Amino acid sequence: MTVKKDRQRNLPVSNRVVDLHLSAIKEMAMLSVRVEDAVSLSWGLPSFNTPQYICSGIEKALREEEDIGKCSSPDGLKALHEVVAAKHQKDTGVEVCPDENILITAGNMQAMTNLFRTLIDPDDEIIVTDPCFPSHIQQIKLSGGRPVYWPLDEDNDWELDTSKLPDLINTKTKAIVIVSPSNPTGKIFDRQTLVNTVEMARQHGLLLIIDDPYHHFIHENNDKYFNPASLKEMFDSIIYCYSFSKAYAMSGWRVGYMVMPASLKAQVLKVHDSNIICAPRIS
Ligand SMILES: Cc1ncc(COP(=O)(O)O)c(C=O)c1O
Structure with a gap:
Protein backbone atom coordinates (compact mmCIF):
# COMPACT_ATOMS: atom_id res chain seq x y z
CA MET A 1 0.00 0.00 0.00
CA THR A 2 2.79 2.41 0.96
CA VAL A 3 4.70 1.54 -2.19
CA LYS A 4 1.60 2.15 -4.25
CA LYS A 5 0.95 5.54 -2.66
CA ASP A 6 4.60 6.58 -3.06
CA ARG A 7 4.49 5.77 -6.74
CA GLN A 8 1.40 7.83 -7.23
CA ARG A 9 2.63 10.79 -5.24
CA ASN A 10 -0.24 10.25 -2.81
CA LEU A 11 -2.96 10.25 -5.44
CA PRO A 12 -5.24 7.22 -5.19
CA VAL A 13 -4.53 6.19 -8.79
CA SER A 14 -4.36 2.54 -9.86
CA ASN A 15 -0.96 1.00 -10.59
CA ARG A 16 -2.29 0.06 -14.00
CA VAL A 17 -2.74 3.73 -14.92
CA VAL A 18 0.43 4.95 -13.19
CA ASP A 19 2.39 2.43 -15.28
CA LEU A 20 0.98 3.75 -18.57
CA HIS A 21 2.59 6.55 -20.56
CA LEU A 22 0.80 9.13 -22.64
CA SER A 23 1.52 8.18 -26.25
CA ALA A 24 4.59 10.06 -27.48
CA ILE A 25 2.89 11.41 -30.61
CA LYS A 26 0.03 12.87 -28.56
CA GLU A 27 2.55 14.40 -26.16
CA MET A 28 4.38 15.96 -29.11
CA ALA A 29 1.10 17.30 -30.47
CA MET A 30 0.27 18.87 -27.10
CA LEU A 31 3.72 20.45 -26.82
CA SER A 32 3.57 21.81 -30.36
CA VAL A 33 0.43 23.82 -29.54
CA ARG A 34 2.69 26.07 -27.46
CA VAL A 35 5.00 26.78 -30.40
CA GLU A 36 3.82 29.20 -33.05
CA ASP A 37 4.06 27.88 -36.64
CA ALA A 38 5.32 24.45 -35.53
CA VAL A 39 5.27 21.89 -38.35
CA SER A 40 3.47 18.78 -37.14
CA LEU A 41 5.35 15.51 -37.55
CA SER A 42 3.25 13.91 -34.82
CA TRP A 43 -0.06 12.11 -35.31
CA GLY A 44 -1.80 11.37 -38.57
CA LEU A 45 -4.29 14.18 -38.95
CA PRO A 46 -5.58 14.39 -42.53
CA SER A 47 -4.04 17.13 -44.67
CA PHE A 48 -7.44 18.06 -46.15
CA ASN A 49 -10.68 19.19 -44.51
CA THR A 50 -13.91 17.26 -44.02
CA PRO A 51 -15.58 17.28 -47.47
CA GLN A 52 -18.20 19.96 -48.03
CA TYR A 53 -21.03 17.49 -48.73
CA ILE A 54 -20.57 16.05 -45.23
CA CYS A 55 -20.56 19.50 -43.61
CA SER A 56 -23.66 20.52 -45.62
CA GLY A 57 -25.43 17.33 -44.56
CA ILE A 58 -24.76 18.15 -40.93
CA GLU A 59 -25.99 21.74 -41.34
CA LYS A 60 -29.21 20.39 -42.81
CA ALA A 61 -29.59 17.77 -40.08
CA LEU A 62 -29.08 20.41 -37.40
CA ARG A 63 -31.86 22.50 -38.91
CA GLU A 64 -34.30 19.74 -39.70
CA GLU A 65 -33.81 16.75 -37.40
CA GLU A 66 -35.55 17.14 -34.12
CA ASP A 67 -33.54 14.36 -32.43
CA ILE A 68 -30.10 15.24 -33.78
CA GLY A 69 -28.77 16.26 -30.37
C1 LIG B 1 -3.84 1.84 -36.44
C2 LIG B 1 -4.71 2.94 -35.98
N1 LIG B 1 -5.86 2.66 -35.36
C3 LIG B 1 -6.68 3.63 -34.94
C4 LIG B 1 -6.37 4.95 -35.13
C5 LIG B 1 -7.34 5.97 -34.64
O1 LIG B 1 -8.57 5.74 -35.25
P1 LIG B 1 -9.86 6.59 -34.82
O2 LIG B 1 -9.61 8.01 -35.15
O3 LIG B 1 -10.96 5.98 -35.63
O4 LIG B 1 -10.09 6.37 -33.36
C6 LIG B 1 -5.16 5.31 -35.77
C7 LIG B 1 -4.71 6.67 -35.99
O5 LIG B 1 -5.02 7.65 -35.41
C8 LIG B 1 -4.33 4.27 -36.21
O6 LIG B 1 -3.18 4.55 -36.82
Whole structure:
Protein backbone atom coordinates (compact mmCIF):
# COMPACT_ATOMS: atom_id res chain seq x y z
CA MET A 1 0.00 0.00 0.00
CA THR A 2 2.79 2.41 0.96
CA VAL A 3 4.70 1.54 -2.19
CA LYS A 4 1.60 2.15 -4.25
CA LYS A 5 0.95 5.54 -2.66
CA ASP A 6 4.60 6.58 -3.06
CA ARG A 7 4.49 5.77 -6.74
CA GLN A 8 1.40 7.83 -7.23
CA ARG A 9 2.63 10.79 -5.24
CA ASN A 10 -0.24 10.25 -2.81
CA LEU A 11 -2.96 10.25 -5.44
CA PRO A 12 -5.24 7.22 -5.19
CA VAL A 13 -4.53 6.19 -8.79
CA SER A 14 -4.36 2.54 -9.86
CA ASN A 15 -0.96 1.00 -10.59
CA ARG A 16 -2.29 0.06 -14.00
CA VAL A 17 -2.74 3.73 -14.92
CA VAL A 18 0.43 4.95 -13.19
CA ASP A 19 2.39 2.43 -15.28
CA LEU A 20 0.98 3.75 -18.57
CA HIS A 21 2.59 6.55 -20.56
CA LEU A 22 0.80 9.13 -22.64
CA SER A 23 1.52 8.18 -26.25
CA ALA A 24 4.59 10.06 -27.48
CA ILE A 25 2.89 11.41 -30.61
CA LYS A 26 0.03 12.87 -28.56
CA GLU A 27 2.55 14.40 -26.16
CA MET A 28 4.38 15.96 -29.11
CA ALA A 29 1.10 17.30 -30.47
CA MET A 30 0.27 18.87 -27.10
CA LEU A 31 3.72 20.45 -26.82
CA SER A 32 3.57 21.81 -30.36
CA VAL A 33 0.43 23.82 -29.54
CA ARG A 34 2.69 26.07 -27.46
CA VAL A 35 5.00 26.78 -30.40
CA GLU A 36 3.82 29.20 -33.05
CA ASP A 37 4.06 27.88 -36.64
CA ALA A 38 5.32 24.45 -35.53
CA VAL A 39 5.27 21.89 -38.35
CA SER A 40 3.47 18.78 -37.14
CA LEU A 41 5.35 15.51 -37.55
CA SER A 42 3.25 13.91 -34.82
CA TRP A 43 -0.06 12.11 -35.31
CA GLY A 44 -1.80 11.37 -38.57
CA LEU A 45 -4.29 14.18 -38.95
CA PRO A 46 -5.58 14.39 -42.53
CA SER A 47 -4.04 17.13 -44.67
CA PHE A 48 -7.44 18.06 -46.15
CA ASN A 49 -10.68 19.19 -44.51
CA THR A 50 -13.91 17.26 -44.02
CA PRO A 51 -15.58 17.28 -47.47
CA GLN A 52 -18.20 19.96 -48.03
CA TYR A 53 -21.03 17.49 -48.73
CA ILE A 54 -20.57 16.05 -45.23
CA CYS A 55 -20.56 19.50 -43.61
CA SER A 56 -23.66 20.52 -45.62
CA GLY A 57 -25.43 17.33 -44.56
CA ILE A 58 -24.76 18.15 -40.93
CA GLU A 59 -25.99 21.74 -41.34
CA LYS A 60 -29.21 20.39 -42.81
CA ALA A 61 -29.59 17.77 -40.08
CA LEU A 62 -29.08 20.41 -37.40
CA ARG A 63 -31.86 22.50 -38.91
CA GLU A 64 -34.30 19.74 -39.70
CA GLU A 65 -33.81 16.75 -37.40
CA GLU A 66 -35.55 17.14 -34.12
CA ASP A 67 -33.54 14.36 -32.43
CA ILE A 68 -30.10 15.24 -33.78
CA GLY A 69 -28.77 16.26 -30.37
CA LYS A 70 -29.99 13.14 -28.59
CA CYS A 71 -28.48 9.70 -28.12
CA SER A 72 -29.02 7.11 -30.81
CA SER A 73 -29.72 3.51 -29.92
CA PRO A 74 -26.53 2.14 -28.26
CA ASP A 75 -25.45 0.23 -31.36
CA GLY A 76 -26.04 3.24 -33.64
CA LEU A 77 -28.67 4.59 -36.02
CA LYS A 78 -30.57 1.94 -37.95
CA ALA A 79 -30.20 3.96 -41.17
CA LEU A 80 -26.43 3.93 -40.73
CA HIS A 81 -26.43 0.16 -40.12
CA GLU A 82 -28.04 -0.26 -43.54
CA VAL A 83 -25.49 1.99 -45.23
CA VAL A 84 -22.59 0.25 -43.48
CA ALA A 85 -23.90 -3.21 -44.44
CA ALA A 86 -24.03 -2.10 -48.09
CA LYS A 87 -20.55 -0.55 -47.85
CA HIS A 88 -19.13 -3.67 -46.22
CA GLN A 89 -20.59 -5.84 -48.97
CA LYS A 90 -19.12 -3.52 -51.62
CA ASP A 91 -15.70 -3.52 -49.91
CA THR A 92 -15.49 -7.23 -49.05
CA GLY A 93 -18.19 -9.11 -50.95
CA VAL A 94 -19.54 -10.38 -47.61
CA GLU A 95 -23.22 -9.89 -46.80
CA VAL A 96 -23.90 -9.05 -43.16
CA CYS A 97 -27.04 -8.41 -41.15
CA PRO A 98 -27.38 -4.67 -40.40
CA ASP A 99 -28.98 -5.34 -37.01
CA GLU A 100 -26.98 -8.32 -35.78
CA ASN A 101 -23.45 -7.78 -37.06
CA ILE A 102 -22.85 -4.00 -36.99
CA LEU A 103 -22.00 -1.68 -34.13
CA ILE A 104 -21.40 2.03 -34.76
CA THR A 105 -18.44 3.25 -32.71
CA ALA A 106 -16.76 6.52 -31.78
CA GLY A 107 -13.88 5.55 -34.07
CA ASN A 108 -11.40 2.70 -34.01
CA MET A 109 -9.73 3.71 -30.75
CA GLN A 110 -13.03 3.18 -29.02
CA ALA A 111 -13.75 0.02 -31.04
CA MET A 112 -10.44 -1.50 -29.93
CA THR A 113 -11.03 -0.52 -26.31
CA ASN A 114 -14.46 -2.14 -26.53
CA LEU A 115 -12.91 -5.29 -27.87
CA PHE A 116 -10.00 -5.64 -25.48
CA ARG A 117 -12.30 -5.09 -22.51
CA THR A 118 -14.68 -7.69 -23.89
CA LEU A 119 -12.03 -10.32 -24.59
CA ILE A 120 -9.48 -9.98 -21.82
CA ASP A 121 -9.52 -11.68 -18.43
CA PRO A 122 -6.57 -10.77 -16.18
CA ASP A 123 -3.23 -11.62 -17.84
CA ASP A 124 -4.78 -12.82 -21.09
CA GLU A 125 -2.61 -12.19 -24.12
CA ILE A 126 -3.18 -10.33 -27.38
CA ILE A 127 -0.68 -10.66 -30.22
CA VAL A 128 0.33 -7.37 -31.86
CA THR A 129 2.97 -6.77 -34.50
CA ASP A 130 6.25 -5.20 -33.47
CA PRO A 131 6.34 -2.37 -34.46
CA CYS A 132 2.63 -1.66 -33.99
CA PHE A 133 0.29 1.24 -33.27
CA PRO A 134 1.35 2.11 -29.69
CA SER A 135 -2.20 2.82 -28.47
CA HIS A 136 -3.01 -0.89 -28.86
CA ILE A 137 -0.37 -1.66 -26.24
CA GLN A 138 -1.87 0.88 -23.84
CA GLN A 139 -5.40 -0.37 -24.43
CA ILE A 140 -4.45 -4.01 -23.84
CA LYS A 141 -2.61 -3.16 -20.62
CA LEU A 142 -5.45 -0.97 -19.42
CA SER A 143 -7.81 -3.89 -19.98
CA GLY A 144 -5.64 -6.05 -17.72
CA GLY A 145 -4.03 -7.99 -20.56
CA ARG A 146 -0.54 -8.52 -21.89
CA PRO A 147 0.58 -7.53 -25.39
CA VAL A 148 2.70 -10.24 -27.02
CA TYR A 149 4.94 -9.00 -29.80
CA TRP A 150 5.09 -10.59 -33.25
CA PRO A 151 8.40 -9.24 -34.58
CA LEU A 152 8.49 -7.75 -38.07
CA ASP A 153 11.82 -7.50 -39.79
CA GLU A 154 12.88 -4.66 -42.08
CA ASP A 155 15.08 -7.16 -43.98
CA ASN A 156 11.89 -9.11 -44.71
CA ASP A 157 10.26 -5.87 -45.99
CA TRP A 158 8.19 -5.65 -42.75
CA GLU A 159 6.13 -8.66 -43.88
CA LEU A 160 4.34 -10.92 -41.38
CA ASP A 161 6.33 -14.11 -40.73
CA THR A 162 3.77 -16.77 -39.86
CA SER A 163 6.50 -19.27 -38.93
CA LYS A 164 6.99 -17.21 -35.75
CA LEU A 165 3.32 -17.30 -34.79
CA PRO A 166 3.00 -20.76 -33.16
CA ASP A 167 5.61 -19.88 -30.52
CA LEU A 168 3.59 -16.80 -29.52
CA ILE A 169 0.32 -18.65 -28.93
CA ASN A 170 -0.60 -20.30 -25.63
CA THR A 171 -3.73 -20.95 -23.57
CA LYS A 172 -3.93 -17.28 -22.52
CA THR A 173 -3.93 -15.96 -26.11
CA LYS A 174 -7.23 -14.42 -27.20
CA ALA A 175 -6.62 -12.58 -30.46
CA ILE A 176 -4.21 -11.29 -33.11
CA VAL A 177 -4.37 -7.64 -34.18
CA ILE A 178 -3.61 -6.67 -37.78
CA VAL A 179 -3.37 -3.18 -39.30
CA SER A 180 -2.90 -3.20 -43.10
CA PRO A 181 -1.65 -0.87 -44.51
CA SER A 182 0.34 -0.95 -41.30
CA ASN A 183 0.92 1.90 -38.93
CA PRO A 184 3.84 2.66 -38.56
CA THR A 185 5.54 0.89 -41.51
CA GLY A 186 2.92 1.50 -44.24
CA LYS A 187 3.32 -2.15 -45.25
CA ILE A 188 0.40 -3.74 -47.12
CA PHE A 189 0.55 -7.33 -45.91
CA ASP A 190 0.62 -10.12 -48.45
CA ARG A 191 -2.69 -11.81 -49.25
CA GLN A 192 -1.57 -15.42 -48.71
CA THR A 193 0.21 -14.50 -45.49
CA LEU A 194 -2.97 -12.92 -44.18
CA VAL A 195 -5.00 -15.99 -45.19
CA ASN A 196 -2.48 -18.21 -43.36
CA THR A 197 -2.71 -15.93 -40.32
CA VAL A 198 -6.51 -16.18 -40.13
CA GLU A 199 -6.32 -19.94 -40.59
CA MET A 200 -3.80 -20.27 -37.77
CA ALA A 201 -5.89 -18.01 -35.56
CA ARG A 202 -8.93 -20.12 -36.26
CA GLN A 203 -7.12 -23.41 -35.59
CA HIS A 204 -6.18 -22.09 -32.16
CA GLY A 205 -9.65 -20.67 -31.41
CA LEU A 206 -8.38 -17.07 -31.59
CA LEU A 207 -9.98 -14.02 -33.13
CA LEU A 208 -8.36 -11.92 -35.83
CA ILE A 209 -8.98 -8.23 -35.17
CA ILE A 210 -8.57 -5.90 -38.14
CA ASP A 211 -8.07 -2.25 -37.22
CA ASP A 212 -8.58 -0.51 -40.55
CA PRO A 213 -8.23 3.25 -40.79
CA TYR A 214 -6.02 3.14 -43.90
CA HIS A 215 -7.29 0.89 -46.69
CA HIS A 216 -8.11 3.91 -48.87
CA PHE A 217 -4.46 4.93 -48.79
CA ILE A 218 -2.99 2.23 -51.01
CA HIS A 219 -2.54 4.48 -54.06
CA GLU A 220 -1.01 2.51 -56.96
CA ASN A 221 -0.93 -0.70 -54.89
CA ASN A 222 -4.58 -1.57 -55.37
CA ASP A 223 -3.82 -5.07 -56.59
CA LYS A 224 -1.65 -5.79 -53.52
CA TYR A 225 -4.29 -4.93 -50.93
CA PHE A 226 -6.30 -7.74 -49.38
CA ASN A 227 -8.87 -7.41 -46.63
CA PRO A 228 -9.15 -10.66 -44.59
CA ALA A 229 -12.74 -9.64 -43.77
CA SER A 230 -13.53 -10.73 -47.32
CA LEU A 231 -12.96 -14.38 -46.28
CA LYS A 232 -16.63 -15.25 -45.89
CA GLU A 233 -15.92 -18.71 -44.50
CA MET A 234 -13.84 -17.15 -41.70
CA PHE A 235 -16.56 -14.71 -40.63
CA ASP A 236 -16.85 -16.21 -37.13
CA SER A 237 -13.16 -15.61 -36.44
CA ILE A 238 -12.84 -12.02 -37.69
CA ILE A 239 -13.72 -8.65 -36.21
CA TYR A 240 -13.43 -5.79 -38.66
CA CYS A 241 -13.11 -2.22 -37.36
CA TYR A 242 -13.39 0.66 -39.82
CA SER A 243 -12.77 4.33 -39.12
CA PHE A 244 -14.07 7.36 -41.02
CA SER A 245 -11.29 9.46 -39.43
CA LYS A 246 -8.68 9.39 -42.17
CA ALA A 247 -10.44 8.70 -45.48
CA TYR A 248 -13.14 11.30 -44.85
CA ALA A 249 -10.98 13.70 -42.80
CA MET A 250 -13.33 13.20 -39.85
CA SER A 251 -10.80 12.45 -37.11
CA GLY A 252 -12.47 14.93 -34.75
CA TRP A 253 -15.97 13.63 -35.40
CA ARG A 254 -15.17 10.30 -33.74
CA VAL A 255 -17.08 7.79 -35.80
CA GLY A 256 -16.49 4.33 -37.20
CA TYR A 257 -18.02 0.87 -37.14
CA MET A 258 -17.38 -2.73 -36.21
CA VAL A 259 -18.52 -5.81 -38.15
CA MET A 260 -18.54 -9.02 -36.13
CA PRO A 261 -20.44 -12.22 -35.40
CA ALA A 262 -23.83 -11.60 -33.73
CA SER A 263 -22.93 -13.50 -30.54
CA LEU A 264 -19.87 -11.29 -30.06
CA LYS A 265 -21.78 -8.08 -30.79
CA ALA A 266 -24.12 -8.91 -27.91
CA GLN A 267 -21.10 -9.02 -25.57
CA VAL A 268 -19.27 -6.00 -27.01
CA LEU A 269 -22.46 -3.95 -26.78
CA LYS A 270 -22.45 -4.31 -22.98
CA VAL A 271 -18.97 -2.77 -22.81
CA HIS A 272 -19.82 -0.10 -25.38
CA ASP A 273 -22.96 0.91 -23.49
CA SER A 274 -21.12 1.02 -20.18
CA ASN A 275 -18.40 3.33 -21.47
CA ILE A 276 -20.03 5.62 -24.04
CA ILE A 277 -23.73 4.67 -24.43
CA CYS A 278 -23.57 5.39 -28.17
CA ALA A 279 -21.34 6.99 -30.80
CA PRO A 280 -22.02 10.72 -31.32
CA ARG A 281 -25.30 10.80 -33.21
CA ILE A 282 -24.45 14.00 -35.03
CA SER A 283 -21.37 12.33 -36.54
C1 LIG B 1 -3.84 1.84 -36.44
C2 LIG B 1 -4.71 2.94 -35.98
N1 LIG B 1 -5.86 2.66 -35.36
C3 LIG B 1 -6.68 3.63 -34.94
C4 LIG B 1 -6.37 4.95 -35.13
C5 LIG B 1 -7.34 5.97 -34.64
O1 LIG B 1 -8.57 5.74 -35.25
P1 LIG B 1 -9.86 6.59 -34.82
O2 LIG B 1 -9.61 8.01 -35.15
O3 LIG B 1 -10.96 5.98 -35.63
O4 LIG B 1 -10.09 6.37 -33.36
C6 LIG B 1 -5.16 5.31 -35.77
C7 LIG B 1 -4.71 6.67 -35.99
O5 LIG B 1 -5.02 7.65 -35.41
C8 LIG B 1 -4.33 4.27 -36.21
O6 LIG B 1 -3.18 4.55 -36.82
